[in-house]
Amino acid sequence: MNHLLSNHYREILIGVGEDPEREGLLDTPKRAAKAMQYLCHGYQSSLEEVVNGALFASDNDEMVMVKDVELYSLCEHHLLPFIGKAHVAYIPTGKVLGLSKIARIVDMYARRLQIQENLTRQIADAIQQVTSAAGVAVVIEAQHMCMMMRGVEKQNSLMSTSVMLGAFRESSNTRQEFLQLIGRSK
Structure with a gap:
């Protein structure tokens, strides 16, 4: 899991006025980072591999x-x-x-x-x-x-x-x- 990406999502939460320590948001930065990595997994593939x-x-x-x-x-x-x-x-x-x-x-x-x-x-x-x-x-x-x-x-x-x-x-x-x-x- 990408900790740098997770930290950036934490900062985004703060930037939109949320409290990243709120119960519902405690794991959101990690989940969002994991989701973004999945949504962009095409960067890890090549045409030859596919x-x-x-x-x-x-x-x-x-x-x-x-x-x-x-x-x-x-x-x-x-x-x-x-x-x-x-x-x-x-x-x-x-x-x-x-x-x-x-x-x-x-x-x-x-x-x-x-x-x-x-x-x-x-x-x-x-x-x-x-x-x-x-x-x-x-x-x-x-x-x-x-x-x-x-x-x-x-x-x-x-x-x-x-x-x-x-x-x-x-x-x-x-x-x-x-x-x-x-x-x-x-």
Whole structure:
């Protein structure tokens, strides 16, 4: 457990006007430090560790898609959560990635301090790097607590970001097929 982090949370309690010696708050700095370490555990992972060699030869050259991958991240501007779903697709060129690895890649980058735009790009670039795919598409839809709980307080707002690489960027038909499969195209 990180004592430095725990001490900082104790100071935050004092800074907001609380008494860290109050019964309900005695262990809060330690719990908050442990929670923050968990929420940011993506920093302790590398792409190589996450993929762990789970690339398999395949003749498939059609779109592979994982839809509705839950993600939980922290806004790097306010340290407040954003929660959503990632839709990830790629077009293989001789190798396919183990199914669970896509979700693990999403988690690895989501469990870092983020902005959604960068998270979307990081996931797409990682899938491209690992698979050498003919194309990669990532769409993330998320609700941001920094917008819902503070500031403009818009509870029903949803942010969407997308990154299209290779065939998804070059071919409107391929992009359209992906968007229709995730149900986001009109």
